[in-house]
Amino acid sequence: MKPEQLFLGLSLSDEATFDNFFASAQSENALVVSSLLNFFDDPQENFIYLWGGSGSGVTHLLQAICHHAQEKKLSFQYLPLRELVGFSPEELCRSLDGLDLICFDGAEAVMGRQDWENELFHLFNRIKSAQHKLIIAANAPARELPIQLPDLSSRLQWGLTLHLHNMTDTEKQSALQMRAKARGLELNDEVAQYLIQRLSRDTNELFWQLQRLDNASLQEQRKLTIPFVKKVLGLA
Numbered sequence: 001m002k003p004e005q006l007f008l009g010l011s012l013s014d015e016a017t018f019d020n021f022f023a024s025a026q027s028e029n030a031l032v033v034s035s036l037l038n039f040f041d042d043p044q045e046n047f048i049y050l051w052g053g054s055g056s057g058v059t060h061l062l063q064a065i066c067h068h069a070q071e072k073k074l075s076f077q078y079l080p081l082r083e084l085v086g087f088s089p090e091e092l093c094r095s096l097d098g099l100d101l102i103c104f105d106g107a108e109a110v111m112g113r114q115d116w117e118n119e120l121f122h123l124f125n126r127i128k129s130a131q132h133k134l135i136i137a138a139n140a141p142a143r144e145l146p147i148q149l150p151d152l153s154s155r156l157q158w159g160l161t162l163h164l165h166n167m168t169d170t171e172k173q174s175a176l177q178m179r180a181k182a183r184g185l186e187l188n189d190e191v192a193q194y195l196i197q198r199l200s201r202d203t204n205e206l207f208w209q210l211q212r213l214d215n216a217s218l219q220e221q222r223k224l225t226i227p228f229v230k231k232v233l234g235l236a
Contacts, residue, residue: 010077010078010079010080012063012066012067012078013060013063015179015207016059016060016061016063016064016067017064017067018033018036018037018061018064018065018067018068020060020064020178020179020182021033021057021060021061021064022167022171022174022175022178024171024174027165028163028165029057029164029165029167031162032050032061032162032163032164033061035048035160035162036048036050036061036064036065036068036162037065037068039065039133039135040068040069040072040074040101040133043131045159045160046127046128046131046132046133046134046159047124047127047128047133047134047135047136047155047158047159047160048134048135048136048159048160048161048162049135049136049137049138049142049156049157049159049160049161049162050062050135050136050137050138050161050162050164051137051138051139051140051141051142051161051162051163051164052137052139052163052164052165052166053139053166054139054202054204055166055201055202055203055204055205056164056165056166056167056203057164057167057203058105058137058139058164059080059105059137061164062078062103062105062135062137063078063103065101065103065135066078066101066103069100069101074100074101075098075099075100075101076099076100076101076102076103077096077099077101077102077103078103078105079092079102079103079104079105080105080106081104081105081106081107081109081110082105082106082109085109085110085113085116089110089113089115089116089118089119089120090115090119092119093119093120093122093123094119096123097123097126097130098130098132099132100132100133101132101133101134101135102123102127102132102133102134102135103134103135103137104120104134104135104136104137105137106137106138106139107120107136107137107138107145108138108139108140108145111138111145111146111147111148112146112147112148114148114149117147117148117149117152118149120136120152121149121151121152121155124152124155125155136156141161141163142156142157142161143157166203167203169196169201172196172201172203172206173189173192173193173196175203175206176192176195176196176206176207176210177189177192179207179210180192180210180214180224183210183214185210185213185214185217185224186223186224187210187224188224190226191224191225191226191229194226194229195209195210195229198235199233209233212232212233213229213232213233216228216232
């Protein structure tokens with residue numbers, strides 16, 4: 001199989017890379033990033049359970065490790081389970097055998113469903129036997145998910161568990177400024193703080209609004225100032 005993502009027409013975000021993810025040095029999130037980066041180099045570790053709340057960056061990091069796999073010319077698949085609940089879990093999971101890396105996002109969406117739980121359990125065992133890599137991500141610790149199959153619950157707690165914490169406002173400011181710099185956009189402290197104070201604290205929303213500002217800045221050839229931000233985003 002070619003080392004790229006082709007299944008179901010799903011694609012990765014170009015911005016979802018490790019270089020584009022902000023984690024304060026020595027923070028717990030920095031340890032999460034380090035563990036993911038080292039995942040392929042540890043032959044003893046085949047499974048990671050990654051969890052974090054909305055906006056913490058779980059999806060970003062799952063796609064980042066897929067980009068990392070692509071750089072290593074490994075076969076992989078990123079699967080957002082919230083969007084795949086209606087698919088046959090048997091057909092989906094059986095089509096994944098042989099991949100070097102499988103990443104399931106939003107596992108909470110299928111827990112409590114017997115068909116999905118059974119197939120994930122059997123896939124877990126096949127991947128372990130083949131010495132391939134599996135990451136399952138959710139919005140809560142495995143023990144708190146409404147899992148009906150005890151064997152699956154125990155499997156999800158076998159490997160390395162990583163908890164991705166939501167960023168503080170100070171970290172969000174640094175993350176916004178890092179993203180802006182990558183776009184060639186100057187975002188000073190005053191404007192960055194204004195955005196965080198006036199917009200949703202959700203990082204996905206903040207980054208989306210930064211993209212809007214970038215587009216408007218390019219179109220109008222304007223620097224990012226508070227009056228310009230107010231105009232573009234319709235803030236009072």
